[in-house]
Amino acid sequence: MDHSSKAVDRGAKLLAAGAVQQAVQVVAAAAERGDPDALHQLALWHVYGQPLPRDFGAARTLFGRAGEAGHAGAAITHAVFVALGAGGLKPDWRGALRLLHAAAEKDPVAAKQAKLLDAMALDNVGAPAHVPKIEPLSLQPRIGVLRGLFTAAECAHVAALAKPLLTPSIVVDSTTGKSMLHPIRTSDGAVLGPIQQDLVLEALNRRIAAATGTRAEQGEPLTVLRYSPGQQYRLHHDCLPGERNQRIITAIVYLNDGYAGGATCFPETGVEFKGKAGDAIVFANVRGNGQVEEKSRHAGRPVERGEKWISTRWIRAGDFDPWGLRG
Numbered sequence: 468m469d470h471s472s473k474a475v476d477r478g479a480k481l482l483a484a485g486a487v488q489q490a491v492q493v494v495a496a497a498a499e500r501g502d503p504d505a506l507h508q509l510a511l512w513h514v515y516g517q518p519l520p521r522d523f524g525a526a527r528t529l530f531g532r533a534g535e536a537g538h539a540g541a542a543i544t545h546a547v548f549v550a551l552g553a554g555g556l557k558p559d560w561r562g563a564l565r566l567l568h569a570a571a572e573k574d575p576v577a578a579k580q581a582k583l584l585d586a587m588a589l590d591n592v593g594a595p596a597h598v599p600k601i602e603p604l605s606l607q608p609r610i611g612v613l614r615g616l617f618t619a620a621e622c623a624h625v626a627a628l629a630k631p632l633l634t635p636s637i638v639v640d641s642t643t644g645k646s647m648l649h650p651i652r653t654s655d656g657a658v659l660g661p662i663q664q665d666l667v668l669e670a671l672n673r674r675i676a677a678a679t680g681t682r683a684e685q686g687e688p689l690t691v692l693r694y695s696p697g698q699q700y701r702l703h704h705d706c707l708p709g710e711r712n713q714r715i716i717t718a719i720v721y722l723n724d725g726y727a728g729g730a731t732c733f734p735e736t737g738v739e740f741k742g743k744a745g746d747a748i749v750f751a752n753v754r755g756n757g758q759v760e761e762k763s764r765h766a767g768r769p770v771e772r773g774e775k776w777i778s779t780r781w782i783r784a785g786d787f788d789p790w791g792l793r794g
């Protein structure tokens with residue numbers, strides 16, 4: 468958030484100085500007086516679990532109060548929390564839409580989201596009425612294409628949401644503790660988790676779930692990657708070593724086209740694919756018996772000219788809720 472109240476600024480300074488209790492007191496007192504930024508700050512602290520205990524139920528209530536007090540971003544996050552069932556409440560898609568439409572009356576950002584959502588044919592639980600059929604590229608392993616899974620406007624929306632959050636793919640070397648370039652992936656990336664996302668993104672996540680025959684709860688947060696010329700994703704497997712709740716399916720939506728290079732390829736199958744903006748490639752990372760499918764190894768070839776934008780959804784075997792958002 469660009470602007471914040473005096474109390475929130477003071478709280479940040481106190482926190483930085485190690486005066487944790489005072490920081491919380493100052494911000495909580497302002498929140499009690501109805502300061503929207505202070506209410507929002509308390510909500511975020513309950514999400515981070517620092518300096519307040521992690522509590523998605525409390526965060527949800529505070530986002531709601533901050534939104535009602537006029538904090539536009541909080542109203543949007545509140546709608547997402549309602550849709551997701553954050554804090555152990557029942558997911559409520561209709562309720563979330565009502566909240567967003569109410570916010571849209573005053574906030575142009577919410578209005579734009581509402582417009583994108585209004586253009587989607589969704590049922591009562593936010594699932595799409597129609598999804599494209601998977602066109603097979605390979606049967607063993609299963610690799611297929613979903614043409615036009617996202618519209619051009621939706622692709623632009625996802626990219627715009629991620630853009631300010633993109634950071635270079637760096638990893639910390641476990642022996643030296645130094646940051647270094649990621650050895651496998653050289654793109655810039657952003658993870659659109661519950662507090663970065665909006666209802667449009669949630670509807671798209673539900674569309675990916677419907678199109679892959681999975682439940683949205685199985686999905687990791689949507690990740691956006693941007694490759695500049697020379698950047699690539701070297702040959703890898705999406706399964707995680709030793710993971711019990713494995714990444715069984717990957718769905719990659721191409722958010723743009725027109726760049727040179729950058730095809731997605733599966734060397735062990737001969738499949739090489741480059742989608743048009745809005746197309747998705749979907750593939751299985753495990754076999755029918757749940758064992759890792761080695762032939763699903765793949766790479767994003769180096770981009771030669773222009774920028775390549777994709778969003779990836781890694782889909783787990785079971786529900787994925789590492790923060791206990793749904794209680």
Ligand SMILES: O=C(O)CCC(=O)C(=O)O
Nearest residue numbers: 700705730731766767779
């Ligand atoms: O950039 C690509 O085409 C591949 C991306 C990828 O492998 C992934 O996101 O898991």
Ligand SMILES: [Fe+2]
Nearest residue numbers: 703704705765
């Ligand atoms: Fe991958």
